Amino acid sequence: MSDPTSNPASACGVDSGLSRDSREEVWRQKLTPEQFRITRQGGTERAFTGQYWNHKGTGTYHCVCCGAPLFDSTTKFESGTGWPSFWDGVNPAAISTHVDTSHGMVRTEIRCASCEAHLGHVFGDGPAPTGQRYCVNSASLEFKAG
Template sequence: MKAIFRAVVLLIGTAFFAACDGQATTPAGDHSAAGKQPASIRLYSAAAKGYVMSERVIKSEAEWRQQLTPEQYHVTREKGTEPAYSGATWNNHEKGIYRCVCCGNDLYSSEHKYESGTGWPSFWQPIAPENVTTRPDNSLFMKRTEVVCSRCDAHLGHVFEDGPKPTGLRYCMNSAAMTFITSP
């Protein structure tokens, strides 16, 4: 009974926060959205050096499990966290773009990465505000702000208000949620 209640609360909360953000979202893996095709969304593309229209990526749990490693699946689809100082990109200093491991959406530029001392890749802003979505996260008896990919709803990490200028924000991301593409 508790599991059913939690699932209903999660679905209602997801719909409520999506409506508050002015974005029509479908829970990841839900193909039952009244038979509708994924909505088109506007995203920034580093390759195009501008904004493009893209379809939302919606897959079943089985499709995500087939595509992702167990760690990637746990982090992006189950809202997990990799251990500090363990991810592939926390100490990366190369020039490039960090993309969503699930859908390839451009998320962060190395130009906005900084050393936060936390053991996770940290950025003071996303590559474009449209490419990530934030949601309240009150799990683990804390009030935090979750960051998800705007294209596929993958959990990326959290954003905190203790970052450097000019934004004062720290986007604390999981390496397992991103792939890194070097720039020439």
């Protein structure tokens, strides 16, 4: 699996021509420490602590790094896990998947396809119609009502 800080899109306000260290510094300035740890270093927030795990607003959830739309509130459901869960993304091209073998298990990591921000993981135990559960860190999202 590639390093999520190695090639973020320049459209996100981070010049891809910069060195890895320079790009990382730009991300550190743009994001809160928690957002940086999760989106750029592949971290996870504790269950039931993120601002969106129990959020009920109507609108769209966007990538906190680049602003790309990722999930619509109509696909959000209560999974009981303590993280925002969605049964589908807004667009198949908006979210990329990668094999994650960290922590002694094999999972499918999900990232923003635009800037490679780590979002969380997807599992095959979600509701119809997709059967998918996109388990997402609140710190990787920005909600826009509408």
